[in-house]
Amino acid sequence: MQFKNPEVLYFFALLIIPILVHLFQLQKFVKIPFTNVAFLQKIQQQTRKSSRIKKWLILASRLLLFSAILLAFSQPYFSDKNIDKKQHTFIYLDNSLSTNTKGEKGNLLKIAAQEIIKSSNEKGIYSLQTNTNFYKDISKNELKNILLKVENTSKKLDLSTVFLKIDQQNKNKTNTLYKSILISDFQDTYESKFTNVTPSFSAIKLESSQKSNLSIDSVFVSNANTTNFIINAVIKNQGEAKNNTPIAIFNNENLVSKQSFSIGKDTSKTIQFTIQNQDTFLGKIQITFSDTFKFDNTYFFSINKRKKASVLAIGNKADFLSKIYTEDEFNFTNSTIQNVNYNAIPKQQLIILNSLENIPEILAQSLFDFSKNGGSLVIIPNEKSEVNSYNSFFNKLQIGKFQNKIIDTLKITSINYNHPLFKNVFSKKVNNFQYPSVYSLYPISSKNSNTIISFENNTPFINELKNNIYYVSSSLAKTNSNFLNSPLIVPVFYNFGQLSFQFPQLSYRVDAENKIGIETQLGKDEILTIANNKNSFIPLQQTFQNNIVITTKEQPLEAGIYKILKQKDTLQNVAFNFPKEESSLQYLDLNTLAQNNKNIEISSSIPATFNALNKKNEVQWLWKWFLALAIVSLLLEILILKFYKP
Structure with missing residues (x-):
């Protein structure tokens, strides 16, 4: 039993008062003369004993009355927790x-x-x-x-x-x-x-x-040509095998193709749709099947007319660059340092400084402005680079210090597979490829760099500096390196071009950070919005010289096809899908x-x-019971006083 007001219990000490009153109270008997009282002696003794019993009964009833009242005011209760908490x-x-x-x-x-x-x-x-x-x-x-x-x-x-x-x-x-x-x-x-x-x-x-679920895990395009392309839908099955499951593909709610498929237990399968080539395709792939989750039976994607990234190489003509930056994917230009069109520099997404002996001040200033506005830069030194000229340029960019040439034969042995440059390039880590070599290099000292490829002594061969600036520490001339013969040359430089401009993907995930590049220019007080038939919102947007990079994260929260709008004009379409992790039955x-x-x-x-x-x-209050006991005690005393006659 616990008490809400335990301090009231101290008043129990006052119960000594009625006890003392009863103990010291003397009963005076009135003497009445009789002629012969010998036969009354026994009755007199019995009367005194009865009076004493009555006195103790009254004392007990009063003590019970006062005790019950004190306990009632202390508010006792039964509970597993303290009432004050x-x-x-x-x-x-x-x-x-x-x-x-x-x-x-x-x-x-x-x-x-x-x-x-x-x-x-x-x-x-x-x-x-x-x-x-x-x-x-x-x-x-x-x-x-x-x-x-x-x-x-x-x-x-x-x-x-x-x-x-x-x-x-x-x-x-x-x-x-x-x-x-x-x-x-x-x-x-x-x-x-x-x-x-x-x-x-x-x-x-x-x-x-x-305990069974079908989901559309991802979608990708393959075998694109001038007449058609193939849409590949990766279907994931969790649970027992499923047969004759309908699947359909839509373009802007118009049914394009429909088929059925069977899939084994706990496996994945790719379903292909051949689609006639077109600039814009607002796609939706839908499975008709009753399973655990419904949200992952539909997958949205969008195919927009692809814009080419502009790449400018400054330096002597390099055949390997023209082979990588092909006409169907890039607008590639090669210019000598004497014939640079400075008006074209702001319009590029990627500029490659290919084996320049020195960097003129006017070019350095233009490249500084280009980098500041979000452009990507790749710097490849010459075998005879002027250290002072490069250091002046590096200081302007604040990317570190260009150091003196080191003549040493080093093998290129390590790859940073976690770098975005190698995303989806390797299916697994490669440890037995033929290592390319260099015979001289120009290292740099930089506090803020991310190594992409490194030498056998763990010094960087290619590293990323701040603001999308990449540095190759050795000349790629055949007299200095055989890196051009390495299988790494193509993915490295191809992805330099791809990452320089955030091309719209087939789809993005809701509740994830997505960066989307839009090739447009905004006027004063103009903004881009993302909207569909139900919702619209203003994404975070960063303005550069010739493009806008928008970032989505908190919105949208619903899957579907959305438009990127400049006022009322649709610049391009983007698709969002729910996170695939939510489809897990684990x-x-x-x-x-x-x-x-x-x-x-x-x-x-x-x-x-x-x-x-x-x-x-739960609290079981007891004060009512003690109050009732006090009333009973009072009634009991009244009854004793009224009906108990000693």
């Missing part, structure tokens, strides 16, 4: 796309929301975290209104953010008991987020009743997780968790 319940409800599926009782998210509403306590204080919003210190009624409107979202919330919210709640308030409940399907992408310092919480797993084993993490408690269901919490927080 408030109870705060933190709820994380995973409303990601993967919870938009059917469980045993119905839609996982909707049923979870209903069970929280039904099981929560009227007197409780709650904080609700969803994948999109955080609601702090709300009542049950407010919690109900929010849960009734909660919808699935493509936004995935990192669990580290959830744990940070829990820690903040625990630190910001004193004299408060906390309970944290995480309600999710716990896809296996969460596993690395749990550690021994993870805050304590109860985990409730939302489970789908279906989930965490919470029992194993709880064994490895002492702070994790597994709960069987939402009602069971809240009922246990409510029962734990």
